[in-house]
Amino acid sequence: MSESTKVYLDQVDNGYCFPVIQTMIGKDILENYARVMNSNIRFSRNSAPIVPPAAIASITIGELLSSINLPPGSIHMSEEIISRSELEVGKKINVEVVLKNKSVREGYMLISLVFNIKNEANTNIIIEAKTVLMIPQESTGE
Amino acid sequence: MNKLPTLIRKIDQKIISDYAKVSGDNNPIHLDPLFAKKSQFKGTIAHGMIIAGYFSDFMDRIHGSDWSNGGTLKVKFRSPAKPGDILSISGKIKNNPAGTTSDTLVKYSLQCENQRGESISTATAEIFINH
Numbered sequence: 071m072s073e074s075t076k077v078y079l080d081q082v083d084n085g086y087c088f089p090v091i092q093t094m095i096g097k098d099i100l101e102n103y104a105r106v107m108n109s110n111i112r113f114s115r116n117s118a119p120i121v122p123p124a125a126i127a128s129i130t131i132g133e134l135l136s137s138i139n140l141p142p143g144s145i146h147m148s149e150e151i152i153s154r155s156e157l158e159v160g161k162k163i164n165v166e167v168v169l170k171n172k173s174v175r176e177g178y179m180l181i182s183l184v185f186n187i188k189n190e191a192n193t194n195i196i197i198e199a200k201t202v203l204m205i206p207q208e209s210t211g212e
Numbered sequence: 213m214n215k216l217p218t219l220i221r222k223i224d225q226k227i228i229s230d231y232a233k234v235s236g237d238n239n240p241i242h243l244d245p246l247f248a249k250k251s252q253f254k255g256t257i258a259h260g261m262i263i264a265g266y267f268s269d270f271m272d273r274i275h276g277s278d279w280s281n282g283g284t285l286k287v288k289f290r291s292p293a294k295p296g297d298i299l300s301i302s303g304k305i306k307n308n309p310a311g312t313t314s315d316t317l318v319k320y321s322l323q324c325e326n327q328r329g330e331s332i333s334t335a336t337a338e339i340f341i342n343h
Contacts, residue, residue, distance in 0.1 A: 099234065106230040107265050108221060123280055124268035128261040132236030142240045143251055146260030149287045151268070156280045 076139040079181060079205065084171055091133050091165040092190075095121045099129065100159055123153040127199050130165045130187060143206045147180070150200040157197075162190040170200070179205040216320075219270050219301040223258050223293050231262055257292035263333045266301045267322050271337050278339060287335040298327040303337070315340045 077088060103109070103125045127149070157163065164187070171182040185199040232238050237259055240247040248256040264287045272279045293299060303322040322335040 102230075102234045106227060106234055107262070107269065108227075109265070109269050120277070120280055122265075122268060122272060123283065123285070124261070124265040128231075128235045128259075128265060131261060132234075135239075136236050140239065142244075142247060144239060145241070145292075146289055148289060149260065149264050149285075151264070151285045151287075153280050153283045156277070 075137075077137060078139045079169070079172065079179065082169055082172075084169055086169040088134065088137065088167040088169070091130065091137070091167070092162060093130065093133055093165065094160060094162045095126065095129055095157070096160050100125060103128070119159040120156040121159055123151050123197055126157055126163075126187060126197050127151050127185070130163075130185065130197075131199075131201060133165065134167055134183070134185075140203075141206055145204045147202040147204050148200075149202075152198040154195040154198060157187075157189075163196060164188045164190065164192055174207070177207050179207060181205060216270075216274065216303050216305075219266060219273075221266055221299045221301065223262070223295055223297045223299060225256060225295045227262070228256060228258050228295065231259055235259065235261065237261070253292055253294070255294055257294055258297075260287070260289040260333070263287065263289065263293060263299070263324050264335075266299065266324065267333075267335045267337070270301050270303060270322065271320070271339070275339055275341070278341065282340055284338045285335060286337075287333055289333050290331050291333075293324075293326065293332050297332070299332060300325050300327075306336075315342060 100121055166186040168184045170184045173180045181203045183201045187197040188195055228242050232243055241251055242256055242259055245256055267285055271283055301324050303320050306319040306321045317340055320337040322337055324333040326332055
């Protein structure tokens with residue numbers, strides 16, 4: 071995503087809905103995730119291989135962050151992940167994200183983002199998540 | 213309280229860099245030693261979602277597919293994990309799930325500490341189990 075199309079968090083208000091992300095977590099991505107995480111997660115529990123909830127959250131958060139003009143030095147403060155249903159590997163998902171709350175404290179902006187991750191037809195919730203980030207108003211690296 | 217088997221994970225810069233590639237989170241606080249050295253952390257730090265993933269893995273080992281189909285994980289990142297850290301992810305059952313109802317909510321208290329016993333992260337997890 072080019073810099074000009076990125077969302078600037080200081081220019082949007084509480085309740086802002088980010089453009090819906092349509093994505094898919096394929097076998098290759100999942101295998102890389104499992105290797106990096108040194109995970110013994112089983113991909114074939116039932117009839118179809120599934121994506122672990124933390125992998126869904128990690129990858130969709132990463133995709134969202136790439137659409138935001140996030141200053142260097144931003145820190146992840148907390149994360150909530152509620153798994154509503156399984157996601158099969160290779161199935162498309164829709165990721166809806168809302169800016170739930172934005173506040174400023176001691177030179178940092180605290181941001182709460184609420185994620186609703188649904189299946190392609192939007193008929194089934196797979197994950198509900200809440201991400202809290204602490205964003206420096208001025209780069210800490212300068 | 214029932215204590216559960218501890219999960220041990222070592223953090224190094226390769227894991228952090230590889231995780232950045234997989235997740236797409238390329239914040240320089242994780243990847244750029246020069247930038248990170250000037251930060252409050254004095255060096256690169258691991259992504260919080262790596263720790264959240266370890267907690268989720270911990271629960272997956274106990275509950276298998278049920279964890280992906282109804283588990284709730286709430287994580288607070290208290291102090292960053294850094295390259296060289298050896299993390300212990302442990303947990304206890306907070307409530308007594310024994311009961312007669314068909315579905316019982318089991319609550320876990322989880323923690324992640326480094327090799328110096330410093331708290332990196334704490335979490336709670338909840339899941340309904342069938343008797």
